[in-house]
Amino acid sequence: MSNGPQPVPVIVDCDTGVDDALALLFAVRHPALDLRAVTCVAGNTDVDGVVRNTLTVLERAGAGDVPVARGAARPLIEAPRSARHVHGHDGMGDLGLPAPRRTPVDVDAVTLLRREILASPRPVTLVPTAPLTNIALLLRTHPEVTRNIERIVFMGGAAGAGNATPVAEFNVWHDPEAAAITLTAGVPITMYGLDVFNRVVVxxxxxxxxxxxxxxxxxxxxxxxxxxxxxxxxRPDDPAEDSGGLGDTGALCAVADPEGLTTHRLPVEVSLAPGPARGQTIVDRRPRIGESELHEGTREQPLVDVGLDVDVERYVKLYLTTVERFTP
Structure with a gap:
């Protein structure tokens, strides 16, 4: 007799990061998620700092022995560009957290990703909350993994305004080539971008x-x-302004409770050319083709489930009940 649906096998690829840390706490504690591994990549801070932060958060979360692996130290082409001005010098808000007792596994992130995906008895959902460098390297090096990937739900991109540039979101802007490779890998993809990212506030x-x-x-x-x-x-002393954004965590919420996210399946292309649009996710929301296609022909573009609306109250409640109901 069945006891209900089985937890979703999940692997998080992150650049921990304040909101990546919030996402890891949720991934460990939600009963519908089976966190199989965590892989680390340079982004919010350098990759060694990401590994340290990830291990510390998993210890605080009560995660047990979830394997953690060090991944790419830089994007495929660009130099690394951190977001320490947002996440603090240590990438974790400079909270003075103790060093972790655990160490990462003795294989690199791509090797761990391949191993865990192919070993999973059920298809895995990948949740990258970081630049997509590790994921692109995995898909190019070991394309056989796609047969056991259910979906990639990534935090990145924007159908509207960006944050790293007027049109580009940080994770995609940090490694546009990796994002382009990921979107064209033939795996179902959900884009949890800035259009919903900024709205979920505790x-x-x-x-x-x-x-x-x-x-x-x-x-x-x-x-x-x-x-x-x-x-x-x-002002920090204004009690009415103490709310905090969940950020990356929404991508994990969308795996645990997909009904809270409204998506539209749309063509998405990553701008790779140098200049002010580099890293933009060009989301085609037009109801019909335009003059460009009529005159120059259509180009095949990957279809992505783009998050355009979110039930804020639902995801805030989901996060709070998940994090607070945990018993050590």
Whole structure:
């Protein structure tokens, strides 16, 4: 007799990062997710800092022996460009967290990804919350893994405005070639981009409650949320402005509860040319082809399930109940 649906096998590829850390806490603690491995890539901070931060968060989350591997130290072509101005010098809000007791596994990220994907008894959902360098290297080196990948749900891109540039989101801008490779790999893809990323905000009362928790993981979630306020220009002593954005975590929420995310299947192309549009995810939302296609012919573009609307209250409640119900 069945006891209900089995947890979804998940692998997170991250550049931990304040909101990547929030996402890892959720991935460990949600009963519908089976976190099989975590791989690390340069992005928010350097890759060694990402490994350290990831191991520390997993310890705080009560993750047990989830394997963690070090991946690419730089994008495929570009030089690495961190986001320490957002995530702090250590990438984790400079919270002064202790060094982890664990160490990463003795294989690289691509090797661990291949091993865990092919060994999984059920197709794996990959959730990259970082530049897609590791994923592109995996798909180019070991294309056989696609047979056991259910879907890639990545945090990245934007149908509207960017943040790294006026039109490009940081993760895709950091390694546009890797994003282009990933989108054209023939795997079903969901894009959890800036159009929904910035909207899921935890109210200040909930942030303060988390920060006062005696449970280490919940308290860490509160401290991380306090570091990335929803209104960055607000005064730190204004209690009405203590809310914090969940950011990357929404991609994991979309795996655990896909009904909370409204997607549209649309052609998406990554701009690779030098200049101000490099790294833009060009999302074609037109109801019909235009003059360019009529005169020059159509080009085949990958279809991506693009997140365009999100049930904010639903995902905030999902996150809070998941993180707070954990019993060590």
């Amino acid at each position: 109210p200040g009362d909930d942030v303060r409650r988390l920060r006062a928790s005696a449970e280490p993981g919940a308290r860490l979630a509160g401290d991380l949320l306090a570091h990335r306020p929803a209104h960055p220009g607000s």
